[in-house]
Amino acid sequence: MTAVVNIFLKDGVLDPQGKAAHHALDSLGFAGVDDVRIGKQIIIKLDTDDKVKAEAEAKEMCETLLANTVIEDYTIEIN
C-alpha cells in the first residue's frame, strides 16, 4: 500500500513561504486569493496490504519523525 502524507504548518502558525507566494500571486494580478499555505507531501510505499495496519504505521512515522507536531499538522491517505 502507499501512504500519502501531507504536512502543513498548523492554523495560527504563520507560514512565511505561503505568505510570499500569496503576495506574488497578488502582484501577478490573480484576484480573490484569500490564503496560500505551502506544505510538503511524503509518499511512503509500505509492504502490507492491510489498510488499517498501513495507516497505523504511517501515523507512528508522522508522530515520531515526519511531522513536528509543535508547529505542524498532517493528513494521511492510504491507497
Added chain:
Amino acid sequence: MKVAVLRFPGTNCEFDTQYAFEKLGYTTELIWHEEDTLPSDIDLVVVPGGFSYGDYLRSGSIARFSPIMKTVIQFAHNGGKVLGICNGFQILTEAGLLPGALKRNNNLHFISKHQNLCVINNDNAFLNQCEKGEVLNIPIAHADGNYYIDEEDFKQIEANGQILLRYCDTQGNPVVVNGSVTSIAGVCNEAKNVFGLMPHPERALEVILGSVDGIRMLKGFSA
C-alpha cells in the same frame, strides 16, 4: 571542565566551538554521531552549529535520532548540562529537550550579521557571568531561527525564567529579526540544565572579529 562537542554529517561549527572552549580553559573532545557513549568525565555536551543532514525534512529532525543523541538525552535527563548553538538549538527542540520549535525566518532569507541580544535571565549555569538586561553583541547566521511556542507554553517558560535572550537594539529594546515569538533568541528547559540559542557566542571571542561578548557567555559553565 571537560566539554564534548558533537559532530554530525553537515556540522560545520565543531572546530570553532572546540577552539572557543579550549581558549577559555576547558578541555574538549569531538564526538562523532555514531558513538553511543560519552566519556564518563564530561561536564558539558555542546551541540554545535551547521547543517546536519543537509537540513533535510526539518532542521535537526534527522540528527535528533542519531545514536549519540540517545545518550545525550539520557545525560540531560540525569541533570547533565547541554548547550545547543544554532543547528544545535534546532536539534535540541526536535529532541524534545527544549520547548518550542524553530521555523523558517519570516523574511525567508538566510540572515548573517552581528546582532544585539538582551540578557533576560541570568540565574542559570549558562548566563551567570552576564548582567540581567545587559546588551551583548553576538553574530547570528541562520535561515530557520524563527522561534515558535504556543501561548500556553510561552506563559510557562516566561514565568519559569526560561527565556535566556531576546534580539534587541543597542538600548535593549526587543527588535524583530526573524519573526521569533517576542523576539526570543535563546531558551532553557524547566530544570535549567539544557540551553539553546540561535546566535553564535563561539564566534565572538576576539576583538579582531568584532566582539568579545561570547567569552562571558561560555565562561558561565566554569563558574
